Amino acid sequence: MAITRQIIFLAKRDCIEELKALLKSTIKDSKEEEGCLIYEVFQTKNNPVEFIVIDSWENEEALNKHYESEHYLYFINNFKQYNAHIEPFELELL
Numbered sequence: 001m002a003i004t005r006q007i008i009f010l011a012k013r014d015c016i017e018e019l020k021a022l023l024k025s026t027i028k029d030s031k032e033e034e035g036c037l038i039y040e041v042f043q044t045k046n047n048p049v050e051f052i053v054i055d056s057w058e059n060e061e062a063l064n065k066h067y068e069s070e071h072y073l074y075f076i077n078n079f080k081q082y083n084a085h086i087e088p089f090e091l092e093l094l
Contacts, residue, residue, distance in 0.1 A: 002037060003063050004056040008087040011049045015082035022079055023051055029071040030055065035062020049084070 011019040023041045030039040038056040057063040066072055 002056055002058060003060060004038070005054070007053045007055075008085075009051040009053070009079070009083050010085040011051065011082055012084045013049060016048055019051065019079065019082035022075060022082065023053065026071055026075050029069065030066065033062070033066055033069065035059065035065065 009019060009023070020043060027039060027041055030036055035058040036055070037058060038054060040054050042052045042054070044050040044052065055066075057066065
């Protein structure tokens, strides 16, 4: 069963461009991973500190491999300095 998530990142006001660049750096490599169905990053127009990542994976095994990837680990080890808040949601298709 596919796993789809929406993750909302709120950048610190003085770190918008840094978080944006870090998020953008994950897109290409994530999309190339086996089992990646969707991987998109959005910045909301009315609130530039807000970024939304929507990703979908074929199954839990594909998502777990993503968690072990070099680009994901780099992101996880570096985003907190730019991020004020994070809200992860797992989505279910109806």
